[in-house]
Amino acid sequence: MDRSTFLLDVLMTEFGESIKRDPAAFRRKFRKMAASPFAFYRGSACLFYADMTGAYADPSYLDGPTSRVWIHGDLHAENFGTYMNASGVLVFNVNDFDEAYVGPYVWDLRRFAASVALIGYAKALSDEAIGVLVRDFAGAYLGELSAIARGGDETIGSLTLGTTSGVLHRVLQTARLSTRVAMLDVETVIDDYDRRFAVMDGREPVDDATREAVLAAFAEYLTTLPGEASPVEHVIKDVALRKGVGIGSAGLPSYNLLLEGRSQALENDVILYMKQAQVPAVARHVGDARVASYFLHQGHRTAESQRALQAYADPWLGYTTLDGVGQFVAEVSPYSADLDWDDVNEPDELRSIMLDLGRAVARMHAVADDESSHDLVDFSTEEAITAVIDGDGPGFTAMLVDFAHRYGAQARADHQRFVDLFRNGRLPGV
Secondary structure, three states: OOHHHHHHHHHHHHHHHHHHHOHHHHHHHHHHHHOOHHHHHHHOHHHHHHHHOOOOOOOOOOOOHHHOEEEOOOOOOOOEEEEEOOOOOEEEEEOOOOOOEEEOHHHHHHHHHHHHHHHHHHOOOOHHHHHHHHHHHHHHHHHHHHHHHHHOHHHOOOEEOOOOOHHHHHHHHHHHHOOHHHHHHHHEEEEOOEEEEOOEOOEEEOOHHHHHHHHHHHHHHHOOOOOOOOOHHHOEEEEEEEOOOOOOOOOOOEEEEEEOOOOOOHHHOEEEEEEEOOOOHHHHHOOOHHHHHHOOOHHHHHHHHHHHHOOOOOOOOEEEEEOOEEEEEEEOOOOOOEOOHHHOOOHHHHHHHHHHHHHHHHHHHHHOOOOOOOOOOOOOHHHHHHHHHOOOHHHHHHHHHHHHHHHHHHHHHHHHHHHHHHHOOOOOOO
């Protein structure tokens, strides 16, 4: 079949049933995807993985073990940012684990490399300059992974205020300036000496029946948290429904919960989100029954994946079910700041970022293995990956650079095909 027909078939297989449930949400999603090739790429992971097992399938630098590593699943250049870890340290790292699963490690690297090509093209960088960025990323990834393989998991560090410079250090400093009180002042109002959610676009109150269902789901969620907390900390003050959250979450219900926090003082209240989890795009293309049967539901998969891939995850991270459907629960962090690529244009800054992101991805792949608390991946991932590359760093890097150029061009062409399908009414249901 021609590429437009293939694209349409993949999108409808992935989103068709969801479009029937909420066509308006997908019209908004598709409008966002139409805005640029990169936005299209972000919203079409399903197409990327169809290509990874189809037209762009490539067994290079893969074997049995390295084809079942815990992967991020949507590793593009905008899925990095800051968070406050369980030890109270501000960290810059990979974020958004909605698509995480177990599969070939190189799929993460290819997805990231193609996203660099798209960003570079949008900044009018030459192919040579884009190739340099991908080579920097690959070199940093291999160097860090090799160091971890030699030194063990105790050598895995984090990108923090003390270990970064330049652009990423500024992102962390920006996050450090944020405060919980400032976020609460935007998200909530004081009513009768206590906080409740403010009325705003995209968020609305829930009825009594929904509130009771969410409270029951919250009680189940508490059993999935790793640590103990005071009874005060888990008092729920308010519940609200969120709509239109994120380009990848179209049509999925999400709830905000306002909690008392560690004391009855109003400045330390906590906001959680409880979001319906979805089947990751990569799961359609990984035929491993052990992986599929490992998870209770998609909320469990999302939470366990994030815990596996982050050395010190959000202490509020957990999962539950609501009306029998898996939910992912985490804090709406006041210390979240994303890397804004619009502010980064100088080649030296771009290259410095690539080095840091390469190290971050290596650490992510290395942390979820036999030395972690998870038994799904029961071998040393860093040793397996370095063994399969077998010292061929130049060849491995050349493979990623070549893929970045080829798939970046493919994504730009697919974006135009998508826009033509959408504007001419050929996407059923929207």
